[in-house]
Amino acid sequence: MLADATNDERVHEALHQIGTLHDARHVIFDHDTRHMFASVFDGSWDTYIDDFAQTEVGDRFDKVFSHTEGFPGVADPGVKDWFVAHQAPAGVFVSSYPDLTVQQVWKDQRVSEAFQAVLDTPEFRAALDNPANAELLATPAFQKLLEEASA
């Protein structure tokens, strides 16, 4: 059950709906006696937990955690207290993009793909060579864009 989540279409759909989760993993260790769940998300951990419980991922979550001792169920009003009682602080946590939310990463990816597609159109090359656009090309903002376009 843990293995198939990566390629499940419905899980991807739910992740898209949740929209704050960068990544998550379940780890079974200590000779299959202990379980660790670790995730990276935007905002505080419990903000969206009730929303999350309503989705396909919430169902999966519930099934996995049902094998842990005393888990009250992801939709139980006491579930936040259970998580708080079982959490352990990370000794070290670093991120390469600490200020980017999942929403921004997605937006950046869409913009980048669209930008690359524009660069591939001959009409765009022609527009750059058109003297009528010289003023736009000379602006620092457009120069930044061209710098990204050049390599």
Place this chain on the structure above:
Amino acid sequence: MNTADSGGAAGVSVEIDDVQSGALRPRPVPYEGRFVFLRVDDRHAGRALLRRLLPVTSGGLPSANRSQDAWVTVAFTYQGLRALGVPQESLDSFPLAFREGMAARAELIGDVGESAPAHWEAPFGTGDVHIALSALSSDAGQLDEELERARAAYEDTPGLQVIWQQEVRQLPTGRTTFGFRDGISHPNIEGVGLPGSNPQEAPIKAGEFILGYPDETGSLPSMPSPDVLGRNGTYVAVRKIHTNVAAWRRYLRANSSNAEEEALLAAKMVGRWPSGAPLTLAPEHDDPELAADPRRVNNFLYRENDDRGYRCPAGAHIRRTNPRDATIIGDARMHRLIRRGTTYGPPLPEGVLEDDGADRGLVGVFIGAHLERQFEFIKAEWVNDGNFIGYPGEKDPVAGHHGGSGTVTIPEKPVRRRLRSLPSFVVTRGGEYCFLPGLRALRWLAELED
């Protein structure tokens, strides 16, 4: 409704007559009202007050007779329940946000800078507000009558102090101090018998608004104990908000080149025109005829015709605070709220751009069975951030605290408009979290012993 299809919900019938009228009734139009805060210095005096207030406090829905449209509502802060001698075990059963009180949660809900509790008007946030009474009516004579009955219950009683009062009334324009009609939207609550304002909204489970019934998670929400105290109660966030109307007008003027553009910009920030007509249904100009039609004024969703926000920006005030079916992070149905805004202070005369120093604004009442998942979530995620709509860090243009550096994104083709250097148009003067018990619970409180 097809009862055969409603499954578990078929058995749910809300004991509406035990729910205080102030919880579910939409604000009348026009309206007059008063808020009164009391401090209880002697629990016996407090309980005696409740016994006298019981016959004044009404439950249930509006009567057909509009002349009886007046009601008194009684609510308690955590400190108030303690002052009345509610047992510790029961006090401990209330949710954390309520026990801590609004002032302690200020940073979370964005009451920072000039809106921080350090600058609040006394007695907000001091722990002295114990009982919050409110009276609301469509008729000044009715209101006075109700107030007189309530006043007889609390005036000149040793052990009780009236520590704050605020009159509210609809402005002659019928609009808020910013110049927009409000009080239009009301959720469609299952099993209550009160029509929602949006015919396209699927009923929300009663447990989202009243304790003792299943909510949208499918569970019974946790409820204060004993049962008799919690059942048919709910929570209220009461806030006094000062509106800086001159700054609002100046910002609109500075960012538009004629009156028509100015009106459109204001509508883009609010999501409705001054008449109340929503941008999603009236994208080009105000439509007072549509606004006057109760079947049409709130009859819309976003996803099908306006998901990108070319009509009503995703960041507009009414779309942030009630995103309906728009594409957002999470599930909007988990974060519904009953809102009742009432205006205080004189209007700033039409066309005036300089602040006249008068205090004007609104007393806002926000009602739901889950303070953290509803009011606090909405403030933190929807009003004071924009990540949920893809604009991280951008706040509600009207209700957000911008401190001069806010931005507003207005979708437009070919390129979105982005306004900068937004000042705050509102300042929080204070707020309290209250528990609004059912009528049986009110009696239980009145009959506490020792």
